[in-house]
Amino acid sequence: MIDALEQAEAAVAACFDAAAWAASEPDLVAALDATHRLEQRLVAVKLTLVRELDGRGTATAQGASCTAVWLRDRLRLGVGAARRLVELAATLDTGPAGVRDALAGGLVDVEQVRVIAETVETVHTAAGPQAADKAVGVLVDWAAQFDAAGLRKLGTRILDHVAPEVAEAATEAAVRAQESRAARDRHVTISEQPDGRLRLTGILDIEAAALLRAAIDPLTAPTGPDDTRTPGQRRHDALADVCRLALSGGDLPESGGDRPQLVVTTTYDVLRQHLTRGTLDTGGQLSADTVRRLACDARILPAVLGGNGLVLDVGRQRRLVTGPLRRALVLRDRGCAFPGCDRPPRWCDAHHIHHWADGGPTSLDNAVLLCGHHHRHLHHSDWVVRLGGDGHPEFIPPAWLDPEQVPRRNHYHRRN
Known part of the structure; x- marks a missing residue:
């Protein structure tokens, strides 16, 4: 394996040094397709190696707390990317053989594999192994035409194609499961920046997302040909307008229901x-x-x-x-x-x-x-x-904490 990978690495290095400008347009397109297939096949090999190393406990033997942490240090990855690598390796190892074969054959990319694996797992739970095997073939065929996002949307109706007799009940169960995940994962994080601004991040559930869009979309349109704001700036201003409208309504709880107050x-x-x-x-x-x-x-x-x-x-x-x-x-x-x-x-x-x-x-x-x-x-x-x-x-402070009981103050809020 080492010899083969070293030969492949040398071949890729030679391709990098080749003069792409001298190739014809059809040859460039063909080279791009071949590069993409090779990239997916290398990913399949990489995931196989990660799975084997994880199973052997190499990471903990070398002093790391887990394989993801070891990969982060070894490959200089972000911890999130390292975790996803370990999870995907496990998915390929335990999932249908057709998914791994499709990746190894360069027919799908990593994100499509993730979607296919999750969808096939749902089908297996709802309709059994035969329907799951059939779903692999259908999804791999669709992957030739649709990216991961499109594949995920199509996957919501996969049972209509492989197990129509249980499709309606399974779809209802999937919707309930999706709502449960959305309720569990919903959050908004407000991080104060040193200059007084706020960084706003989070995930809204489906209902809250619809409410937000309904509230700000009418306010995000450009006000005219002279409106030079970016789309992001218009959404920011729309969110501020919605807050002003909510405050002016007087229906909020006591801590926020008054008109905006400026204390000088x-x-x-x-x-x-x-x-x-x-x-x-x-x-x-x-x-x-x-x-x-x-x-x-x-x-x-x-x-x-x-x-x-x-x-x-x-x-x-x-x-x-x-x-x-x-x-x-x-x-x-x-x-x-x-x-x-x-x-x-x-x-x-x-x-x-x-x-x-x-x-x-x-x-x-x-x-x-x-x-x-x-x-x-x-x-x-x-x-x-x-x-x-x-x-x-x-x-x-109590005497057990400070025998001298020296008074303490909060210096965090002090301002010049």
Whole structure:
């Protein structure tokens, strides 16, 4: 095998050095087809080797935790690509022989193999081995005309061709399974960037995807011939418009149901000077132009700060920690005040330092922002919270953690 692979490598190197510009167009097309077939055959060999190495436990014998990790280091692959390689090798080893033969013959590529293997497994479960063998032949034939995405769509109706007697029931079961997988895998990740922007990633289930498209598609069309925004920028702006519409409706929960609120922080000495920028309660900086634009359709809530950053005035108090009092708390603590926590204000509860049930008042000097985890932790541990001499919260650790019980503060939310 080594000799054959070395000869193949030398032959490929010679092809690379050949002058492609001198070949005719039909010869170039034929060479491209041959290269693709060779590539798939090499993949089949590679997967065979991966499967054998995995079965022998070579990776763990050489100190790696698993074959995927070993492949990542050995072949300099991403860990995701290495895992997929191991999974596909196992699929080819345990799946129908026709799938492996098709890959080895250069008739299908790796992504098509993945789709065929998954589809054949579904057919085997629904209709038995004979129908699965028939499905391999049908799918391999289709692979000559359709890419992996097209093959997957056609595969949803494969039972109509190989086992029509069970197709309807199996299709219904497949739809339910797909919905279950979609519900399990649904997620949205919001990652804050250093400059205050957010990176938004995730997977929506089918219903949520349809709702999102229905909501933003009407807003993504170019506004005219002078609209130079890219499609991605138009989708971004459409999503922002949908959020504005939702906020203006007043039907959201209390934490988000008001019109967008801009809290402009300033010290008393500069209160009467011209506005130069605005600071959101998330820490982001807004230009004066943006502040003025938002002010056209939002309530401006002036919050006067003392020299040490304490809130001096933010409107009238209420019995609950909501409205102006909640905003004052957000301005002071910036987020969860527990040492080392980076949770933003919208994820936090207002905790009474002197418990309300014990007669503690609902006021700024008796409240602290805590995320759900640290709120529960504070109630069920020996940590103690108090306001320091400068009016900001500090936490005294239990003696078993720090015999000196030196007060600690959250420095994550500090801003210049």
